[in-house]
Amino acid sequence: MVLDFAAAYDQLNPDDDDYRFYAALADELGVTRVIDLGCGTGTLTRLLASRGRAAVGIDPDPDMIRVARQRSGGEHVDWRLGFSDCADTGSADFAVMSGHVAQVFRDDDAWSRTLRDLHRALLPNGTLTFESRNPGAHAWEQWTRQATLRTLDTVEGPVEFWHETAWVSLPLVAYDTFTRNPRTGEQAANRDILAFRDVPVLVDSLETAGFSVSHQYGDWQRTPLSPGSREIILVAHRRS
Ligand SMILES: C[S@@+](CC[C@H](N)C(=O)[O-])C[C@H]1O[C@@H](n2cnc3c(N)ncnc32)[C@H](O)[C@@H]1O
Structure with missing residues (x-):
């Protein structure tokens, strides 16, 4: 038995509070060019692109990118098979990692490299936002x-x-x-x-990569982060 995990992904992840949070943030900030790193089947990428934005969806899993391309609205996204290093320099004002992508980087060097790539890809004052489960x-x-x-x-x-x-x-x-x-x-x-990185480690890694953290939330309703919050949701801006 082979489960086509990419095809089943959307059935396994029906909740969209996270996507609505990130889409509302992009609307509030008035961003026009977005990067969705670890885009998976691209539900959020397509949502961000649906408001006339230029959107790049990056993922190293060819099955995920295949499903993303096939979904309705996928034709409006620039899908890229690869890692953070395939994001173009100075190409975006908003970068996002949803679905706990931040937690796949289990080695600190890979995490730091990814943040540096996103810093390079963002314009000055551009926004980087993602969530990680709170240990x-x-x-x-x-x-x-x-x-x-x-x-x-x-x-x-x-x-x-x-x-x-x-x-x-x-x-x-x-x-x-x-x-x-x-x-x-x-x-x-x-x-x-x-x-499972904790808040000080995540904030420090962002500061080191050239970001300033502006908001820390504990859930998708923007409740302030507390020690028992399920999520660590961070909003950061490229310093220069
Ligand atoms: C749980 S899925 C999240 C997908 C999507 N962001 C969402 O919100 O549904 C994690 C994704 O991270 C991708 N991924 C794994 N390693 C990665 C890496 N080094 N860089 C970027 N994405 C990676 C996987 O291929 C997978 O599509």
Whole structure:
């Protein structure tokens, strides 16, 4: 059994509070050229482009980019298969990483390089915004079969899908994603490792890369960040 994860991604992530938060921010700031790094299937990228903005969606996963291109509205986006280094210098006034992309950079050098690339890609005073799960909220404790089990409709019929935390060694957390065909009993697992950086580390990394943090929120309703907030949502501006 092979689950086409990219095709199933939107079914697995139906909530759009995050996309609405970032789209409202872009509207308020009046930005005209955006970069969506780690755009995945491109739901946010297409939303940002739908208001007549120039939008670049970058992702290293060819399956994600394939699905993004096929979605309605995808023709208005400049999709790029690659990493942050393929963002053009001085090309944007708004850069975003949604869907906890910031946590895929588990090694600090890769994270710093990514921030430097986005600094280079942004115009002076351009905005960088992203979210990262707050280590203080211990999200990994909820990643059990019981709490995360869902059944997806796929071309091969229903497929069960769930997460289980494998190990925690902060700031790193490893978790397995399981898929199982209930008809055949066939099962597969894939391991990912995420970085749970805390607020001081994230703010320091942004300052070092040449950004100033203007806002810190704890949820998509713009509640101020507190130690137990689920999310760390940061809005930063390129200093010069
Ligand atoms: C959970 S998805 C989020 C997708 C999208 N931003 C969203 O909000 O739905 C994480 C994405 O990060 C991408 N990714 C993984 N490593 C990356 C890297 N080094 N640079 C940029 N994106 C990366 C993955 O391919 C995947 O599409």
